[in-house]
Amino acid sequence: xxxxxxxxxxxxxxxxxxxxxxxxxxxxxxxxxxxxxxxxxxxxxxxxxxxxxxxxxxxxxxxxxxxxxxxxxxxxxxxxxxxxxxxxxxxxxxxxxxxxxxxxxxxxxxxxxxxxxxxxxxxxxxxxxxxxxxxxxxxxxxxxxxxxxxxxxxxxxxxxxxxxxxxxxxxxxxxxxxxxxxxxxxxxxxxxxxxxxxxxxxxxxxxxxxxxxxxxxxxxxxxxxxxxxxxxxxxxxxxxxxxxxxxxxxxxxxxxxxxxxxxxxxxxxxxxxxxxxxxxxxxxxxxxxxxxxxxxxxxxxxxxxxxxxxxxxxxxxxxxxxxxxxxxxxxxxxxxxxxxxxxxxxxxxxxxxxxxxxxxxxxxxxxxxxxx
Amino acid sequence: xxxxxxxxxxxxxxxxxxxxxxxxxxxxxxxxxxxxxxxxxxxxxxxxxxxxxxxxxxxxxxxxxxxxxxxxxxxxxxxxxxxxxxxxxxxxxxxxxxxxxxxxxxxxxxxxxxxxxxxxxxxxxxxxxxxxxxxxxxxxxxxxxxxxxxxxxxxxxxxxxxxxxxxxxxxxxxxxxxxxxxxxxxxxxxxxxxxxxxxxxxxxxxxxxxxxxxxxxxxxxxxxxxxxxxxxxxxxxxxxxxxxxxxxxxxxxxxxxxxxxxxxxxxxxxxxxxxxxxxxxxxxxxxxxxxxxxxxxxxxxxxxxxxxxxxxxxxxxxxxxxxxxxxxxxxxxxxxxxxxxxxxxxxxxxxxxxxxxxxxxxxxxxxxxxxx
Numbered sequence: 001x002x003x004x005x006x007x008x009x010x011x012x013x014x015x016x017x018x019x020x021x022x023x024x025x026x027x028x029x030x031x032x033x034x035x036x037x038x039x040x041x042x043x044x045x046x047x048x049x050x051x052x053x054x055x056x057x058x059x060x061x062x063x064x065x066x067x068x069x070x071x072x073x074x075x076x077x078x079x080x081x082x083x084x085x086x087x088x089x090x091x092x093x094x095x096x097x098x099x100x101x102x103x104x105x106x107x108x109x110x111x112x113x114x115x116x117x118x119x120x121x122x123x124x125x126x127x128x129x130x131x132x133x134x135x136x137x138x139x140x141x142x143x144x145x146x147x148x149x150x151x152x153x154x155x156x157x158x159x160x161x162x163x164x165x166x167x168x169x170x171x172x173x174x175x176x177x178x179x180x181x182x183x184x185x186x187x188x189x190x191x192x193x194x195x196x197x198x199x200x201x202x203x204x205x206x207x208x209x210x211x212x213x214x215x216x217x218x219x220x221x222x223x224x225x226x227x228x229x230x231x232x233x234x235x236x237x238x239x240x241x242x243x244x245x246x247x248x249x250x251x252x253x254x255x256x257x258x259x260x261x262x263x264x265x266x267x268x269x270x271x272x273x274x275x276x277x278x279x280x281x282x283x284x285x286x287x288x289x290x291x292x293x294x295x296x297x298x299x300x301x302x303x304x305x306x307x308x309x310x311x312x313x314x315x316x317x318x319x320x321x322x323x324x325x326x327x328x329x330x331x332x333x334x335x336x337x338x339x340x341x342x343x344x345x346x347x348x349x350x351x352x353x354x355x356x357x358x359x360x361x362x363x364x365x366x367x368x369x370x371x372x
Numbered sequence: 373x374x375x376x377x378x379x380x381x382x383x384x385x386x387x388x389x390x391x392x393x394x395x396x397x398x399x400x401x402x403x404x405x406x407x408x409x410x411x412x413x414x415x416x417x418x419x420x421x422x423x424x425x426x427x428x429x430x431x432x433x434x435x436x437x438x439x440x441x442x443x444x445x446x447x448x449x450x451x452x453x454x455x456x457x458x459x460x461x462x463x464x465x466x467x468x469x470x471x472x473x474x475x476x477x478x479x480x481x482x483x484x485x486x487x488x489x490x491x492x493x494x495x496x497x498x499x500x501x502x503x504x505x506x507x508x509x510x511x512x513x514x515x516x517x518x519x520x521x522x523x524x525x526x527x528x529x530x531x532x533x534x535x536x537x538x539x540x541x542x543x544x545x546x547x548x549x550x551x552x553x554x555x556x557x558x559x560x561x562x563x564x565x566x567x568x569x570x571x572x573x574x575x576x577x578x579x580x581x582x583x584x585x586x587x588x589x590x591x592x593x594x595x596x597x598x599x600x601x602x603x604x605x606x607x608x609x610x611x612x613x614x615x616x617x618x619x620x621x622x623x624x625x626x627x628x629x630x631x632x633x634x635x636x637x638x639x640x641x642x643x644x645x646x647x648x649x650x651x652x653x654x655x656x657x658x659x660x661x662x663x664x665x666x667x668x669x670x671x672x673x674x675x676x677x678x679x680x681x682x683x684x685x686x687x688x689x690x691x692x693x694x695x696x697x698x699x700x701x702x703x704x705x706x707x708x709x710x711x712x713x714x715x716x717x718x719x720x721x722x723x724x725x726x727x728x729x730x731x732x733x734x735x736x737x738x739x740x741x742x743x744x
Contacts, residue, residue: 008401015402015619026620027399029380030387030573032698063575064436065615068598075595103595195616201402203435203575203618222595223447223475226440243437244567246575246618247387248398326404 006324011355013145013173013301013328013342015195015202022199025255030247038247039239045250046236048257049206052265053175053190055182057208060232063246066172066193069205071099072227073168073189077137077216080104085126085138085165087118087156091146091331096139096170103222108135114334115303117296118151120159127163136216137166137188143174146331148292148301148340150174157185166213172196175206176260177272177300177344188213194249197272197300199256199345204249209233272299275343275352282356286363291338300344303330305337310363312339318362325358378696383727385517385545385673385700385714387567387574394571397627402619410619411611417622418608420629421578424637425547425562427554429580432604435618438544438565441577443471444599445540445561449509449588452476457498457510457537459490459528463518463703468511468542475594480507486706487675489668490523492531499535508588509538509560515546518703520664520673520712522546529557538585544568547578548632549644549672549716560585566621569644569672571628571717576621581605644671647715647724654728658735663710672716675702677709682735684711690734697730 010017031038042061049059062069074096078084084105086097089112100107110122118140127135138160143150153169160167166188171180175190176197182190188210195202209217209229217229225231231242260268276299280290283304291303306312312329316339319325330338341355382389403410414433421431434441446468450456456477458469461484472479482494490512499507510532515522525541532539538560543552547562548569554562560582567574581589581601589601597603603614632640648671652662655676663675678684684701688711691697702710713727 008403010402010404012404012406014616015404018402023399023401027395029395030382030390030567031380032382032384032387033574034384034700035698064440064598065617067615068436068440071598074597080595099597102597102600193616195402201618201620202405202616203621223452225446225471225474226436226443227598228474243439244386244565244574245437246573248573249575326407328406 003322003324009325009351011325011327011341011343013196013340013344014193016199016342016345017347018199018201019256019259019346021259022252022255026201026248026252028248028251031251033241033244033247041250041254042236042241043239045253045257048254052257052260053180053182053208054184055208057182057210058233058236060207060209060229060236061241061245061250062205062207062227062232063203063243064205065202066191066205067095068227069191069193069207070096070170072207072229073191074099074103075222075224075227076229077166077189077213077220078103078105079220079222081106082136083108083134085110085135087123087138087140089116089118089141089147089149089151090114090144092144092170092172093139093141096141096168100139115147115149115291117149118156120152120155123156124159127159127165130163133164135163135165137168139168140170142169142171142180143298143300145173145301146334148298148303149296150178150298151296153180154185157187161186166216173300173344176268178269182208194253197344198253199259200249200252203246204253271348272344274349275347276302278349278352279341279343279355282352286356286360301340301342303338303340306339307363312336315339315362319358322362323358325355375694375696381697381723381726383697383699383713383715385568385712385716386565388571388714388717389719390571390573391628391631391718393631394624394627398573398620398624400620400623403623405613405616405619413622413626414608414613415611417625417629420626424629424632425552425554425580426556427580429554429582430605430608432579432581432601432608433613433617433622434577434579434599434604435575435615436577437574438563438577439467440599441563441565441579442468442542444579444601445563446471446475447594447596447599448601449538449540449561449585449592450475450477451592451594453478454508455480455506457482457507459495459510459512461488461490461513461519461521461523462486462516464516464542464544465511465513468513468540472511487519487521487663489521490528492524492527495528496531499531499537502535505536507535507537509540511540512542514541514543514552515670515672517545517673518706520670520675521668522550522670523668525552526557529559533558538588545672545716548640550641554580566625569716570625571631572621572624575618576625643720644716647671647719647721648674650721650724651713651715651727654724658728658732673712673714675710675712678711679735684708687711687734691730694734695730697727
C-alpha cells in the first residue's frame with residue numbers, strides 16, 4: 001500500500017507544519033517595506049508578539065534564523081573578557097556558550113548529562129559563589145531541542161534576577177507553545193524563531209529586550225551592525241525597520257498570531273501539554289522508553305529510545321517511506337541513538353494519534369509485545 | 373476613475389515584483405532543512421547562482437537581508453585597526469564604510485558628489501599611494517541604489533587586484549540584471565540579496581567568496597558566528613546549512629533562476645539595458661531632468677528630478693493613489709528632492725510604458741510643454 005502521494009508531515013522540531021492560511025498570506029505579493037501598509041503590518045506583528053509574551057518589552061523583528069537572534073543577545077551585551085555563565089543541557093545550550101566564546105567571553109559552563117534539565121541548585125550555588133558579581137550574563141535554553149527537556153525558567157530567572165546578572169533566554173522551541181511570561185519572570189533578553197510554535201517557515205527571528213538589558217546594550221562596545229539592537233529599536237519607534245525585512249513572513253506572522261488569538265492563548269498552551277501527555281503515554285504503551293523524565297518533559301519535543309529490535313535509521317526511514325512522516329534523528333553524540341518527534345505549532349491531538357499509529361506499524365513484527 | 377483595485381506595482385529598488393510562479397513555489401509547504409530533498413534544492417540553488425555569476429566560487433546562502441551579507445564580507449576579513457578603502461558614491465557605499473568602522477577598521481573614504489560614479493583615477497591614485505600595502509580591503513558598490521549610478525567595476529577591480537587588496541563588492545542591485553562575471557573580473561567577495569533582480573521577496577542574501585578571500589578569512593580573528601563564512605562553506609560541502617535557512621525562499625530561488633534560464637542570461641541583461649534606455653528617453657521627452665549622466669546610468673534604477681511645478685511627495689502620492697504605482701523617494705540628503713524608479717527583475721518594457729503613461733498623467737496641467 002503506497003503512501004507516496006500523501007502530504008509530507010513534518011514531526012521534526014522545526015520547520016513545523018504551516019497552516020494553509022499562513023502559506024496563502026506568505027504567497028501574497030510583497031509590500032514595499034517603506035510603505036504605510038507595511039508599517040501597519042509591522043506594528044500589528046509587534047503587538048501580537050507582546051500579547052504572546054505577556055510583556056511590555058518591544059520585540060525586535062530580525063530577518064535571520066533563531067541563531068542570529070542568539071548572536072544578537074550576546075553581541076549586544078557581552079564584551080571581550082566578560083564573564084558569562086552558560087547553563088548547558090544539550091546542543092543548543094552549548095551553542096549559546098560557543099557564541100559567547102566567539103565574542104571573547106570567559107564562559108563558565110554548568111552542564112548536566114543529556115536528557116537531564118539544568119540543575120537549579122547548581123545555578124544557585126554558582127551565582128551565590130560570585131560575590132564580586134563578575135558574572136555579567138547567564139545564557140539559558142528554555143526548551144532544549146536536542147533532547148526534549150524543558151527547564152524551570154521561572155525559578156532560574158528569579159535566581160539570576162536576585163544576583164543581578166542579565167538573563168539571556170533561548171525560547172526558540174518554547175515560545176508560543178507554553179507560557180513565557182517575560183515581564184512576570186523578569187527575563188532580560190528572550191529570543192525565538194518563526195519556524196516553531198509560531199507556525200511559519202524559517203526566516204524570521206525575534207528578540208524581546210528588557211529595560212535593564214537596554215542599559216547594558218547602550219554601553220556595550222562589541223562590534224555589530226546587522227544585529228545591533230539599537231538600530232531596530234530606533235527604526236521600530238518610527239514604525240519601520242533598519243534593513244529590508246522579510247515583509248512576506250511578517251504578513252504571515254500576523255495571520256498565525258490571528259489564528260492563535262482565535263484559538264486562545266491558554267488553549268494553545270493546553271493543547272501542547274495534552275499532545276505531550278498523549279505521545280508519551282502512547283510511546284510507553286508501545287513498550288518504548290522515553291529519554292526524558294516526566295517532570296521536565298518538553299511540551300514540544302519528545303525524544304524516544306529505539307527498541308532493541310530496530311535501530312533509529314530504520315525507524316526514520318520506514319516512517320518516511322511508508323507513511324510520509326518525518327521525525328528527527330538525535331544530534332551530535334545522540335545521532336543514531338534516539339529519535340525525536342516534534343509536536344509544536346500547527347499540530348493537534350489527532351496528529352499524535354496518526355504518529356502513534358504509524359510508529360506501531362513500522363515497529364511491526366519483532367517488536368516488544370506491547371507493539372503487536 | 374478609480375484604480376483602487378489595481379494590483380500594486382512596485383517600481384521601487386526592492387522589494388521588486390515577484391512572478392506568480394515564484395510566489396507559488398514559496399507557498400509550498402516547507403521542506404525539512406535536514407532532508408535529502410532540501411539538500412537537492414540547495415545544491416541546485418548553488419549551481420544556479422554560479423551560473424548567473426559566471427564563477428567557480430561557491431555562493432554562501434544566508435538567511436538575512438543584503439546588509440547581513442555586507443556585514444559578513446567585513447566581519448570575515450577585517451580586524452580592528454585594519455585599513456579599508458571605501459569607495460562612496462551614495463548611501464549604500466557609505467553603509468559599507470560604516471560597517472567597516474563598526475568593526476574597528478581605519479576607513480579611508482573616496483567620495484564623489486551624489487549622482488556621480490566612483491572616480492577611477494582617484495582610486496588608482498589612492499592605491500598607488502599605498503606603497504606599504506596597508507590597505508587590506510576595498511569596499512565598492514557596483515550599482516548605487518540611492519542615486520542610480522553604476523560604477524565601472526571591471527576597471528576598479530583590476531586596479532584592486534594589481535594592488536593586492538581584497539575587493540568587497542556590494543552587487544545587491546546589479547547581480548542578475550547586468551553582467552557580474554566574478555572570475556573574469558577577479559572579485560573577492562560579492563554580496564547580493566534576494567529581493568532585487570533575483571525576483572524573490574526580501575529574506576535571503578548571498579556571498580561569493582574567492583580563494584584569495586578564503587585565505588584572509590581563515591586568519592581573521594574578528595568575532596562572528598551567524599555570518600561566519602567558514603561555517604557555511606563547511607556545511608555546504610556536506611550539502612546542508614549551518615543554521616536553519618529560509619527553505620521556502622531557496623525553493624523560490626530555484627524557480628526564479630529557472631525562469632532566467634528560460635529567458636536566457638544575455639536576454640535578461642539586454643532587457644534591463646533596454647528598459648533603462650526607454651525610461652530615460654521617456655522621462656526626457658516629458659521634459660524631466662535625470663540625476664545621472666548617460667555613461668554611468670544604472671540598468672536597474674533611474675533617479676529623476678521633479679519638474680518645477682510639482683514636488684516629489686505630490687508625484688509619489690498621485691502615482692500611488694491614481695495608478696497604484698509605487699516609486700521611491702530620495703534617501704537621506706536627497707529625501708524629497710528626487711524620485712527613483714526601480715526597474716529590475718520581473719519588469720518588462722511594457723511596464724516602463726505603463727510608468728511613463730502614469731507619470732505623464734500625474735504631471736498633468738502645469739507641466740512643462742513636453743508633458744502635456
